[in-house]
Amino acid sequence: MRANVSPDIFPPRGHEAKRLSIVDAAAGVFCREGFAGANIDLIAAEAGVSRQTVYNHHGDKEKLFMAVVRDLTERCNAGIFATIATFPDQPGDLEADLIGFAVRLNQNCICNRDGKFLRKLIQTAGERYPELFAEWREQGPGRTWPAIAARFARLAYGGHLTIDDPDVAARQFLGLVNAELQTTFMLGGTPREDEVVQSATNGVRTFLRAFGKRPAPGSVKKHTALANA
Amino acid sequence: MRANVSPDIFPPRGHEAKRLSIVDAAAGVFCREGFAGANIDLIAAEAGVSRQTVYNHHGDKEKLFMAVVRDLTERCNAGIFATIATFPDQPGDLEADLIGFAVRLNQNCICNRDGKFLRKLIQTAGERYPELFAEWREQGPGRTWPAIAARFARLAYGGHLTIDDPDVAARQFLGLVNAELQTTFMLGGTPREDEVVQSATNGVRTFLRAFGKRPAPGSVKKHTALANA
DNA sequence: GACGATTTAGACAAGAGTGTCTAATTTTGT
DNA sequence: ACAAAATTAGACACTCTTGTCTAAATCGTC
Structure with missing residues (x-):
């Protein structure tokens, strides 16, 4: 009842x-x-x-709003760090491993309910509460991006990648991997899983063309199928 | 008075x-x-x-809102197409020319008043007025992205780039070139000119590492200064 | 300079939302 | 089962906003 x-x-x-x-x-x-x-x-x-x-x-309403943002930031950060912990430090198949990481990052942290909501609140209220979102900027990108950069630096140090500036590379990795999802994000939508995989696959391929060790000519990878969906 | x-x-x-x-x-x-x-x-x-x-x-208020979105979409599109017309079809220095194009695109279409406002309205109201923004999606990204892709295809055809899928390359170009501006965009801010130039420079460098004709070993370009600012 | 159309300031009714209060009820811990 | 704490429904004052209306002022144009 x-x-x-x-x-x-x-x-x-x-x-x-x-x-x-x-x-x-x-x-x-x-x-x-x-x-x-x-x-x-x-x-x-x-x-x-x-x-x-x-x-x-x-x-009151304003305090409630603040509480929402703080809660979401905290939860999203936790998710991101948990996912960063799965970064492939000793990659077997570097391409596949990085694609997997990118997909996990998107599905668990950016496309899920919390991530979507937090992104939207930041977009709509970022200017109204500068202090609140300055805090988010420090706690969010300010901590997660360097963490990702450190992982790429380690990959480079291990000889798997050729990177000048790991911070730049990390940001570009994220930019590439989300390149095909921008419009959907803008409109507040949730991309389908296959779109996420597609964008990650294309992004990682390009990333490796720029930063990867070049495979000996002739040793071409064989998962081209996904890219033409 | x-x-x-x-x-x-x-x-x-x-x-x-x-x-x-x-x-x-x-x-x-x-x-x-x-x-x-x-x-x-x-x-x-x-x-x-x-x-x-x-x-x-x-x-009434709702009609006014619609008028605002339509006006902004129209103006932004005009700006984007005007900028696409300046795409370097016969590049002298490909890197410098692409950086210039990227900076123009950002400064004249994305970071200016209209671009910033339109982006924000789409972000905040995209879900409330699906039909209105479906229209935007067709008229905006739906027309501008293929136009940019066509330019990249021509560069590839002219032997300046090695590209599989021009549409993917175009989206990745935009993703790379804006990689360092994401946080600022999210918060509704306007990046400083030097940030735009920086992001474009780094983005184009990576883009060319992935898609450019490889220069003969030893013929390294000499504008590394900007990248370490 | 005069006429018609547009714009203005201000008042107005109607509606919606916030935040408070109270008295009754339900839940929780012991 | 009992007492304290939390929760509920409902009423309430207050403020703010939308959209309309009117009479006066202003503008563009001939």
């Missing part, structure tokens, strides 16, 4: 569960409607909670 | 001038505040026009 808002909403049990549920619902609503358009009543309804509870937990 | 809103606002003269002024002001306010947060009174004030005039010209 309860789920009068949406079939799959059960009132969350416990104080902390409610807090979580509110932040999650708020993230969705802020993204869809923007800060000004977000409606506290709607957030409460989507969280399966009364409006007063929202105010009890978070004070 | 007029400029009571901002020193540099003179009431625009003439019907069409007012329309223009309203759309421009609206673009700025919609970007800063989002659709819901945008205030018609504020738009009118920034346009140097009375509120009633805004309604006379555009009907």
Whole structure:
């Protein structure tokens, strides 16, 4: 008799569960409607909670917004570092390993719910809360990019790549691997898995043409199939 | 005695001038505040026009928003095609010429006022008005990307590059050239000129490492200075 | 200089949203 | 089972915004 808002909403049990549920619902609503358009009543309804509870937990709309951004940043960072830990330090098949890494990074950190929401909040509210997003910039790209750069530096040191500046190479790796997803990202969409794989494959191939050890002529790789989908 | 809103606002003269002024002001306010947060009174004030005039010209808020997106898309497209016309078809110094092209594209089409605003409106409202931005996608990337790809195809045909798929290469070119500007774009900022030049330089170098004819060993280019700034 | 069209300032009704308050109910820990 | 804490529904004042309306002022044009 309860789920009068949406079939799959059960009132969350416990104080902390409610807090979580509110932040999650708020993230969705802020993204869809923007800060000004977000409606506290709607957030409460989507969280399966009364409006007063929202105010009890978070004070007011602006504090709630801050809490959302902090939570998302934290979760996304955790995901990114977990994925960086899977970077291929001793690659068997360098191309395949880097493609796998790129796909994992995209699917687990950038295209998932949290990543999508955080990106959108940054895009829409970056100018309104400069301090808040300066913090994000330090905690996010400021920490993850160097971490990725360090992994590329190690690959170069191990003789698998020829890189001048690992920081530049890391940024270019990300740029290449997402090159075909830009429009979808801009519109707030979620690319299909095959699009992610496609973009990663093409990106890594080009990356290796620029930075890879050249294979002896004639030893051409044989996974060209994917590229023509 | 007029400029009571901002020193540099003179009431625009003439019907069409007012329309223009309203759309421009609206673009700025919609970007800063989002659709819901945008205030018609504020738009009118920034346009140097009375509120009633805004309604006379555009009907209501939603129609005004549509007009803004259409105007921006049109202007940006014009700029992009004008810049594509300067693509180096018969390059003297390929690296320098491509860097120049990339910088022009960024400065005149992507980092300027219109480009910045359009990008932000797409990001924030892409999901709310799917039909409107489907139109943008066709008219924008749908027409400009193939045009750029065609230019790269010609360079390849002329023997200046080695490219499998010109469409992929074009997207990767843009990804590389903007690789170092992503964070700034996300936050809605405008990169400084030297950042644009830096990113373009690094991007084009990598692009040519991947797709360029290899120079005979020993004939190394000598503009490495910029890359270490 | 005069006429018609446009623009302006201001008032206005209607609606929506925020944040507070209260009294009743439910949950949690013991 | 009991007491304390948390949650709920609903009403409420207050503010802000949209879109309309009117009468006066201004502009462009002949």
